[in-house]
Amino acid sequence: MGTAGVESVGTPVSSPPDASAPPRRPALSPSRASDFKQCPLLYRFRVVDRLPEKPTKAQVRGTVVHAVLERLFGLPAAERVPDRAHALLEPAWREVRETRPELAELFARAEDVEAEVAEWLGSARGLLDAYFGLEDPRRLEPEACELLVETELDSGVLLRGYVDRLDVAPTGEIRVVDYKTGAAPREIGEAKALFQMKFYALVLWRTRGVVPRQLLLMYLADGQALAYRPEEGELRRFERTLEAIWGAILRAGRTGDFRPNPSRLCDWCDHKAFCPAFGGTPPEYPGWPDPGNAGTETVLDRAD
Template sequence: MPESGDTPIRRQSVRPVYSASRLSTYESCPLQFRYRYIDRIPRTEESIEAYLGSRVHEALSVLYHTVQRGGGPSLSDLLKDYHRQWGECWHNQVKIVKQDRSIDHYKEFGERCLVNYYQAHQPFNHGEVLGLECQVATSLDPDGCYKIQGYIDRLVCVGSGRYEIHDYKTSGRLPSQGDLDVDRQLALYQLAVEERWPDAKEIDLVWHYLAFGRELRSKRSPKALDGLKRSTIAVIDRIEADTEFTPIKSRLCHWCVYQNICPLWTDHSDATGTAYAPAVGDGRSMEVRTSVDRREPDIQSIARDALREAITLAAEPEGAEIRFGEHGQLWISMSHSDRKTHLNSAADGWVRLSVESLPLLFRQMELARLSAPFVEKLQRYLALSSQEDWYGGH
């Protein structure tokens, strides 16, 4: 899972190359984006989830390389390589946020993911593998000003003009079909594949949710891809116009490698933002970072109230009506006649939004049913409202 393009975002004459992960980082927290891609602050920590995902991806890449060379990898070979990589790559800055889970828990979880995949897909002869960790790039506009690149886990040709873009996921959450149908990452890869392989007339986007042993698929119409280009360009324009890079506090902060320098977290007695506990695994001593609880800064309440007012004022021109629950929940009702199809509205037309429903909001933006500035306000509010203490810790 290489990170695509680490060129600085600003202070250069040529517009940088973006990636789906860069865009998602900005949408989750503009300040994290600035620290990582503009200020280029080194990252020493790595979450255990990211570490696990890298080791699983490496093992599956080795498996298919072996197949390409004419070999027939066994399950024991696959797991042996996974355990070897786990031990060789381990470092003392792996961060475990969920304190009730051990290193062995994550290691066994990755093993289970690989067993599920091996049993479901052997002998691994589906189509012609065109690339593993295959780098692709494209432009979103005819002038080549908005460039995107990324790495496809596995690209496969399954027949004349038929291609599949495969992506491995070690997430413990299974998305809905609606989530997949508005996923940006693989759809951007599709744009690049269509440019590089002109014979690609039919492309399937394929996700392997390894923990569940499930293969999920989606297709994109030309109209949907055109909307994706417009919405992605809009996000890039927002990034390049941003001068504040205001941080967004959410549950994701606990996994952020910059938490110890973030102004939302450093105004407390524990300036480092982490506690250290010894752990042992793979026969060596390791340092495991775990998050500690803190009070919510007053700035969050101020930001929440300001966003509520801004959202309420902006809703009417958008053809939407907004309600706020007593514990901060956000509800929306849209005047569009087809809102039930696109926002999965309840019978009365009202939808309760959450961080998980952000793809649906982005889809509304792609379809020009909601403006980008309005969706951005909703996104910021939802990121704030995802904190546990807003809902009594539930």
């Protein structure tokens, strides 16, 4: 989907930012806001220390599937069929691999690399088939896919993120669609996903003056969909939540006091060896990053 919230995580799949381009003002992204809410120290490791994280096969598969679905909607409506989506898979994977050759190392230890890659791509085809079981893309004409959305709140907090798909009805009603290549989550995962979707809803409301009618999460691993209808009062409260998160980030940034918040999610954290909650010692605090180093939320952040 930087200085206060949107630095890339691990090995980005997208191309690195153009160093000659003017620096973008630091902004809060849904992934980084969620990180801080989950665990301030995780936020520090990712944004300030920029500790490397090794992408998983599931993350990269999600990235490839997202790319295929984006390209699918670039085709004439009649061509948006499963066979055409399947045909887009290998080119999408090849492009990702060419952009980031190190991702090929995900399969380096396989006894038969070609067979394992083929099986992996086969699992991606299964996710695409599940997508077609949820809706018929031939009947849809999205306004945009992979849409950058950005707004500044009255308090000065800048919000920035990427929407997988934006559908706008002839009557002006808005639907925000997000593809998840994992299974429908339990309570914690569902709350995290809705946090992300409310973030997008807030930005769209502030930029377009219309509260999205529906937030739609499509879970492709098990072919389930979760639909949610936000209300204006709820988005106002969520706006205050983001302002509070931003304020807490700035206070922690000034002092270097990013505290761990142990939870069940720690089992999936790449940084336990540096976490005091598990007997580790964080790197020396390097100080708050240069605002000119603000990055963007990567596709890996959004590929779960």
